[in-house]
Amino acid sequence: MTATQPARERRHRTQAERSERTRNALLDATVECLIELGYARTSVHEICARAGVSKGAQQHHFSTKAELMATAVEHLTTRIQAEIAAAAGDLGDPPELVEHGVDLIWQGFAGTLSAAVMELWVAARTDPELAAAIKPVDRALGRSTLELFRSLAPGVPQHTLDTLYWLTVNLIRGLALDAQLGGDASRRTQLLNEWKRIALAVYRDDVAR
């Protein structure tokens, strides 16, 4: 704010920056733990260790583990959203558009980060507090991605796009589960190709009508 910023940059200085840095470290570590260890084996102790943060610091920012997890959901969703936005170049026109679109959804909803989402999601089933935190955030992710598709493929009829989008998202989430368990990758690719073929046919049929 003031013009008298000392030039020495060693160490972060302002409180806000200090704060955000450890917050991010904690949230990143949480996501990392979820991916590597799963929800059940993730302890605040481990999170603190990975973040290089003391237990007191964690407590200062997130008084309870539930609060940490709830915040991690937002953090995670933001990262996924950024990932999708970054990967979404030009989708091209109808022939390839479908293929690229499906691939994009695969990247976003079956990528590394999605494992963490699955963990939180399943945990939320029996944890109302966590569920309350996840629901709106997840809805927002779904909607914003759909919005992205609408802007990238303005020519596609809305109903067609919506239907194909949500079908693809759910199909891919199912396939992601299979992938996480180490199912046959080639069979999955083959299945995804079949789906692309079908989706394209649906699109053409809807447009021709």
Place this chain on the structure above:
Amino acid sequence: MTATQPARERRHRTQAERSERTRNALLDATVECLIELGYARTSVHEICARAGVSKGAQQHHFSTKAELMATAVEHLTTRIQAEIAAAAGDLGDPPELVEHGVDLIWQGFAGTLSAAVMELWVAARTDPELAAAIKPVDRALGRSTLELFRSLAPGVPQHTLDTLYWLTVNLIRGLALDAQLGGDASRRTQLLNEWKRIALAVYRDDVAR
């Protein structure tokens, strides 16, 4: 074996019967815990309490928690298989066949028991031992259900049936996740109806060719 079986039936008697009874009680309690509490909150203590079985008894039958879980997978799959088989009446002919087929898969792969499967599945992602136990069992369930469909709809070309089956299974698994988190049920039904429509079109197209 011998003819001198005492008539008094109070209490189960033979060792094998005694054994199986507590084993089943433990396995059922495990599944119940997974559904109600989730994997993370499920403790052997709680399982024993629900099964009305002492800790020692549990240890006698399943020396470790991992072993109990691994066995629960088989138990669970058997129950699901039975559920599907019981619900699978006559699927009818091509117009309704697709609809009934999708509904059947929904019942089997998104029903109450499937919540337990999800829990174990997600847990298995970061637990090689559990994964090793689940993989073959789950594959067997998928195959046997597909086999059931083949027998119920002998007229459908194999490739068509296979593709539609696996797409449906994965789609429904994705939708089941959404359902567990308390997503909008009507939107889910609508999406499923769209899929039925599409699947029927695919079928007709494949047959006509």
Place this chain on the structure above:
DNA sequence: TGGAAAACATTCCAACTGGCATGTAAGTTC
């Protein structure tokens, strides 16, 4: 420049976890 407050570090604790050791009862075999 001095002191309040925010950020962070250390230490501790009560509760709970899974697993095991030891003890008792029921069933099986000869």
Place this chain on the structure above:
DNA sequence: GAACTTACATGCCAGTTGGAATGTTTTCCA
């Protein structure tokens, strides 16, 4: 009916868990 095996019960332990109390440093503002 005695020796033996299997099924179950009880109590304990070492390790972890999440959370809180207390102490120290860093930044901020008047």
